[in-house]
Amino acid sequence: MRKAEEINYKSPMYLQLKKVIYSKIQSGEYLPGTSIPSENELAKMYGINRLTVRNGIDQLVNEGLLMRVQGKGVYVLGANGKSNVETVGGFEEIVDASNARSIKIIKQVGRKASDKFSWIFGIGTEDEIYYIKRIINVGGTPSSLEETYIPKYLIPQLDSIDLSVFSIEEIYEFYGIIRNKVNETIDLTRLDANEGRMLKISANEEVMVMESISFDDKNRVVDYRRKYSVSDLCKYSVCMKKD
Template sequence: MADNIKVRTEKIDYASPLYLQVRSLVQTKIENKEYLPGTAIPSDNEFAKALGVNRLTINAALEGLVSEGVLRRVQGKGSFVVGEKISRDLERLQGFTQTMDGRNIDFSVKVLKKHKRRAGKFYGLIFDMDPEKYLYYIERLCYIGEEVLSVEEIFVLDELVPKLEGIDLSVFSLFEIYGFYGIELKEAEQTLEIVRLDKREAKLLKMEENESVLMVECKTYDTNEQLIEFSRNFTRSDYCDYTVHFKR
């Protein structure tokens, strides 16, 4: 049985389709926070025993919730609550912290790497800088509760934020740090692409190698139209979606 989750005996109306009643029951428990995002719900056998119906009925009910993106089945582990997706607006200039603030969502950031590195040819072209000059490189995981939402790679001009190495990025967002240095952000260019994960990225996101995720590349500019930051974000599509608004 899933940790700290019990199945109470529920009344079933045999006059209506059983699988729809079971689906509604589980959906209600998720909406009422009895089954929380990221946690496993009781097994098919436990549901069948508590409700007095067969496993095929339970399976049909849960598969319906899987197809709706409410649950995720993991072979050998059970069914897990996915929870509400995080919607990110591609038209708004905001980072992960700004997106989460005000949404009453438990979120956190874990920095895996933060160090200086030479720009090299590829990033030298992106930043229009000498390949021998330095950038700050940051790799971090973004969490919703205990679930990994995304992996981010961020490159920042060293000369504009010279003390970045000593700042705790789990406390201050990059947007806040730019403000410390008087950098006013103006606009960004974002590119959205569906890509397949390599072995390391898959491990960080707790997914399988070659699974598809959303990749967003972003170039952020200041009011002087100087490129300040280049980022690459690999986001789980089952936890997050992106919105673009079109106007006529």
């Protein structure tokens, strides 16, 4: 659609821009978890000023469809907005008002499933999966190293989603994936030298490792995770649900 057909002078331009962005969200052009063009880009795109763009975006932020992230941009939320999604269980970082939690993405790539993940996810060996490796920091100190594998067919555009802004559980919620069962094993292990440096621990120091396979309400395997946690910065929680 041409610029002149989208933005004109018949009604307030910020409301027209709001409608355009809303339409792109509804059509799937702007997907939940992804960022929209910057204020400067939108201003150039539609021949309007940045204040008008900001007012249009603010309307959608107030309605819970967009979220501003300082230093990063504006992101699309799911239909239910951003929420504190409860986990089924597992290691949680010990966070209080003085120890903010942050995430650093080390790797977020697509790859072939291979024999192991073909068996885990019930897909072909040549089918695509996503591999995500990230460090979770508490108060600026690395507390966990997490590796996650997700079949691509569940969330085809996962590689365009900023997982330092949204948790995987929030992404599942955006895309209607209900994670309702997790099989977990817990052990102690030692990391290799490189991963030990990521967590700022010595080579012979043991960490807790949790391996988990998550299922959704359709009994599909939705992810496989390995999480290495420094014990004094984490706690283990279990949420039990009675049928």
